[in-house]
Amino acid sequence: xxxxxxxxxxxxxxxxxxxxxxxxxxxxxxxxxxxxxxxxxxxxxxxxxxxxxxxxxxxxxxxxxxxxxxxxxxxxxxxxxxxxxxxxxxxxxxxxxxxxxxxxxxxxxxxxxxxxxxxxxxxxxxxxxxxxxxxxxxxxxxxxxxxxxxxxxxxxxxxxxxxxxxxxxxxxxxxxxxxxxxxxxxxxxxxxxxxxxxxxxxxxxxxxxxxxxxxxxxxxxxxxxxxxxxxxxxxxxxxxxxxxxxxxxxxxxxxxxxxxxxxxxxxxxxxxxxxxxxxxxxxxxxxxxxxxxxxxxxxxxxxxxxxxxxxxxxxxxxxxxxxxxxxxxxxxxxxxxxxxxxxxxxxxxxxxxxxxxxxxxxxxxxxxxxxxxxxxxxxxxxxxxxxxxxxxxxxxxxxxxxxxxxxxxxxxxxxxxxxxxxxxxxxxxxxxxxxxxxxxxxxxxxxxxxxxxxxxxxxxxxxxxxxxxxxxxxxxxxxxxxxxxxxxxxxxxxxxxxxxxxxxxxxxxxxxxxxxxxxxxxxxxxxxxxxxxxxxxxxxxxxxxxxxxxxxxxxxxxxxxxxxxxxxxxxxxxxxxxxxx
Amino acid sequence: xxxxxxxxxxxxxxxxxxxxxxxxxxxxxxxxxxxxxxxxxxxxxxxxxxxxxxxxxxxxxxxxxxxxxxxxxxxxxxxxxxxxxxxxxxxxxxxxxxxxxxxxxxxxxxxxxxxxxxxxxxxxxxxxxxxxxxxxxxxxxxxxxxxxxxxxxxxxxxxxxxxxxxx
Numbered sequence: 001x002x003x004x005x006x007x008x009x010x011x012x013x014x015x016x017x018x019x020x021x022x023x024x025x026x027x028x029x030x031x032x033x034x035x036x037x038x039x040x041x042x043x044x045x046x047x048x049x050x051x052x053x054x055x056x057x058x059x060x061x062x063x064x065x066x067x068x069x070x071x072x073x074x075x076x077x078x079x080x081x082x083x084x085x086x087x088x089x090x091x092x093x094x095x096x097x098x099x100x101x102x103x104x105x106x107x108x109x110x111x112x113x114x115x116x117x118x119x120x121x122x123x124x125x126x127x128x129x130x131x132x133x134x135x136x137x138x139x140x141x142x143x144x145x146x147x148x149x150x151x152x153x154x155x156x157x158x159x160x161x162x163x164x165x166x167x168x169x170x171x172x173x174x175x176x177x178x179x180x181x182x183x184x185x186x187x188x189x190x191x192x193x194x195x196x197x198x199x200x201x202x203x204x205x206x207x208x209x210x211x212x213x214x215x216x217x218x219x220x221x222x223x224x225x226x227x228x229x230x231x232x233x234x235x236x237x238x239x240x241x242x243x244x245x246x247x248x249x250x251x252x253x254x255x256x257x258x259x260x261x262x263x264x265x266x267x268x269x270x271x272x273x274x275x276x277x278x279x280x281x282x283x284x285x286x287x288x289x290x291x292x293x294x295x296x297x298x299x300x301x302x303x304x305x306x307x308x309x310x311x312x313x314x315x316x317x318x319x320x321x322x323x324x325x326x327x328x329x330x331x332x333x334x335x336x337x338x339x340x341x342x343x344x345x346x347x348x349x350x351x352x353x354x355x356x357x358x359x360x361x362x363x364x365x366x367x368x369x370x371x372x373x374x375x376x377x378x379x380x381x382x383x384x385x386x387x388x389x390x391x392x393x394x395x396x397x398x399x400x401x402x403x404x405x406x407x408x409x410x411x412x413x414x415x416x417x418x419x420x421x422x423x424x425x426x427x428x429x430x431x432x433x434x435x436x437x438x439x440x441x442x443x444x445x446x447x448x449x450x451x452x453x454x455x456x457x458x459x460x461x462x463x464x465x466x467x468x469x470x471x472x473x474x475x476x477x478x479x480x481x482x483x484x485x486x487x488x489x490x491x492x493x494x495x496x497x498x499x500x501x502x503x504x505x506x507x508x509x510x511x512x513x514x515x516x517x518x519x520x521x522x523x524x525x526x527x528x529x530x531x532x533x534x535x536x537x538x539x540x541x542x543x544x545x546x547x548x549x550x551x552x553x554x555x556x557x558x559x560x561x562x563x564x565x566x567x568x569x570x571x572x573x574x575x576x577x578x579x580x581x
Numbered sequence: 582x583x584x585x586x587x588x589x590x591x592x593x594x595x596x597x598x599x600x601x602x603x604x605x606x607x608x609x610x611x612x613x614x615x616x617x618x619x620x621x622x623x624x625x626x627x628x629x630x631x632x633x634x635x636x637x638x639x640x641x642x643x644x645x646x647x648x649x650x651x652x653x654x655x656x657x658x659x660x661x662x663x664x665x666x667x668x669x670x671x672x673x674x675x676x677x678x679x680x681x682x683x684x685x686x687x688x689x690x691x692x693x694x695x696x697x698x699x700x701x702x703x704x705x706x707x708x709x710x711x712x713x714x715x716x717x718x719x720x721x722x723x724x725x726x727x728x729x730x731x732x733x734x735x736x737x738x739x740x741x742x743x744x745x746x747x748x
Contacts, residue, residue: 131599136610140653143599160653193748194595194656319647322640 018147018178019044022111023052025154028186031055031082033073033446035066039086040126041113044178058446058475061467063090065439067097068465071106072436072443075426076401078231080161081108081443087115088126091172092133096433098168099137103430104252105229107166109157110138116176117145130172139167147180152187159190164197165317166229197316201333206341209287209312209329210351214243216285216310217357218364221245222268225252225429226290226315226335233257233422235339236289242346243353245287246365248276250297252429253290255419265365266374269297270566271411274373274575275365277566281307281573282364288313290335293325294430301325303571314338373564373577374415382557383532385409385484388539389416392454392482395539400452401426401444405437405461408490411562413456435464441479442471452480452543459485459509459553469522472549480542481551483515486558494561498576519551528553587616587636589661589668589738591746592649596622596629600654604631607652613637613645617670617735628656628748632737634713656748665741671708672716673698675730676723678705686727693719704729712736 016024022045026034035058038046049057060066063085070081081101085094091112101108115124131143140160142153153171161169213219227236233256240247240263247257248268257264266273268280280286280298286309291297298304301324312329313321321330331338345351376386389412392400402417403426404410410427419425426444428436441455462483472479484490492507516526525548529538535554542550564575594600601620608615616634623630635645642660649658661668678686683705690697690707693715699706709719713736720731740746 132602135599135603135606192653195653317651319644319651321647323644326640 015181019048035070036084041087063093068439069443072440091130100433107161108168110170114174141170147182201331201338220283221247224250224291227256230335232336258420259418275368277572403440405457409484434461445477515553524549619735
């Protein structure tokens with residue numbers, strides 16, 4: 001073992017410290033990056049990191065960013081993201097990042113330092129009940145109380161994080177444990193009697209679903225983040241192409257089916273397209289794939305169910321089925337495996353949709369499309385935020401990784417950047433965490449050093465993790481920040497305009513920094529764009545600087561709203577369109 | 582909305598620290614009712630058996646079962662109400678027992694097949710086992726002012742015949 005012979009590390013025939021064992025576990029799992037921040041309780045671990053070079057440690061400026069960066073590394077690559085934080089405030093700072101990953105089912109392993117075992121419960125310096133605090137927002141967590149358990153716990157952590165419905169798993173390790181000695185033996189396999197995620201879907205249910213689908217007059221497919229997490233895009237595409245079905249995606253599912261395909265109706269939900277929402281409401285058989293019928297997607301469930309339709313739901317998590325909407329044909333299983341079974345049956349049994357019925361259904365869909373719900377009034381004076389995203393799409397040829405923060409800019413990015421591939425659209429859908437955009441872009445850029453990475457953000461969100469400009473400088477990450485600066489917390493302002501009679505309570509962003517100077521202060525390139533005519537040129541100039549981090553501050557129309565919009569509690573077909581106002 | 586019914590859910594879980602709080606936390610986080618919750622190790626010391634008495638519509642009970650199954654530490658879950666089962670709860674009641682009241686209290690205890698397990702100058706402590714409704718009935722049959730203290734374990738349940746919850 002070359003590694004064990006390196007200076008400072010124990011010989012392989014000798015026992016290793018807990019910290020060294022932990023590092024060896026990460027090597028066994030082929031971890032490329034660990035995102036973290038040192039502190040007292042993890043000093044032994046950091047010393048062991050000092051003596052290795054198999055993975056790269058990325059030093060962030062705030063633990064929350066470490067979690068988001070590891071999360072985005074996972075979202076973009078499909079591998080398990082790894083973060084390392086110290087006890088107490090290190091762990092509490094990580095909580096937002098853990099909860100963000102949990103809500104979107106992102107596989108991660110988080111290692112947190114803990115005060116020594118003998119000090120636990122004594123309100124020691126930087127002590128907190130990390131396992132207790134994180135319990136509601138992890139898939140599982142562990143407190144390691146014996147050095148002999150580190151290797152087996154890490155093996156379990158990676159297995160639980162990545163299998164079944166993925167999610168973050170936290171391993172809390174007291175400081176004394178990382179100094180204790182033990183033989184290193186990484187288990188080859190892991191067995192948990194209480195955890196056996198289903199993979200294959202029930203063949204009887206699959207046949208039933210295909211029969212319903214192919215006999216449908218108005219079939220519709222609703223795809224979600226599960227398709228991306230399950231790496232099932234290819235299989236989904238095959239199904240859609242062979243049966244010719246119309247398809248929509250949730251915010252989390254964007255990219256699992258190419259946006260340029262005429263069968264794609266755009267995103268659905270609160271800010272979904274008119275045609276997608278109408279088709280969801282009006283279809284007679286709905287196939288939901290790796291989606292969870294959440295409130296931002298389905299709106300009012302009673303209204304949704306007022307139109308009778310048969311619902312087929314493929315999901316790996318049984319608790320996602322019939323949670324908000326009663327499902328007629330549940331198929332519990334790995335999305336990829338179930339779709340593969342479906343495709344095989346379609347081929348062997350030569351299943352087809354009724355061409356006449358399908359054509360008349362698409363005629364109806366095309367009629368809805370004539371609403372042109374994504375049109376907006378162009379301006380020669382003010383930069384329209386939608387226009388910036390459209391130009392971003394053009395300049396990057398639709399091939400960029402796009403991360404976003406949370407708010408209006410997130411919806412515009414989702415609506416106007418037409419994603420053709422999975423794992424290119426990286427955003428916080430479930431928890432809706434402002435501040436993810438920049439650290440998300442870091443995680444993606446590290447995983448794909450040569451790719452174009454755009455962080456679409458607002459002047460509100462970016463300031464929630466602005467300190468990471470420093471991390472981007474340290475690792476020379478050539479991210480392009482596309483900031484849509486409307487001097488408002490735009491989504492809050494929009495709701496206040498619609499539902500609170502224009503009382504803009506605390507939604508104005510005053511005393512903004514000079515973002516150009518700020519970017520320059522960190523050693524980056526800053527640009528401010530105020531005229532619509534300069535948008536395209538600025539984007540081209542920025543992306544031409546392949547090795548530089550460029551911060552583009554677009555001064556946009558303050559009053560622009562996101563349309564279509566479904567008011568909270570309203571049904572899918574009760575959209576407010578731009579033309580209604 | 583279907584009506585809310587009382588369910589007894591039995592589960593086997595890894596006998597590890599924190600396992601109980603995962604279950605209790607799940608119920609509070611998702612707003613499910615807990616009428617009672619009992620837990621103790623089984624004959625296999627690596628496993629704990631828990632009995633949860635809850636109530637909810639069919640949809641809510643279905644979600645509770647699914648969410649419990651999703652917990653990594655939970656090995657098996659059984660809704661006892663899906664078949665025939667027996668429910669038992671233990672109650673200890675300390676009652677006033679003075680003068681002629683002593684005889685009366687003893688008779689009452691016999692009627693409910695309870696046992697007096699502690700006798701003091703002014704009080705008896707009665708041990709009573711049965712379903713929750715039987716224990717409720719005993720309490721109701723006593724004069725409120727006679728009750729000094731009650732303690733109940735919460736229900737335990739087991740399936741009848743060959744309904745067996747085991748790993």
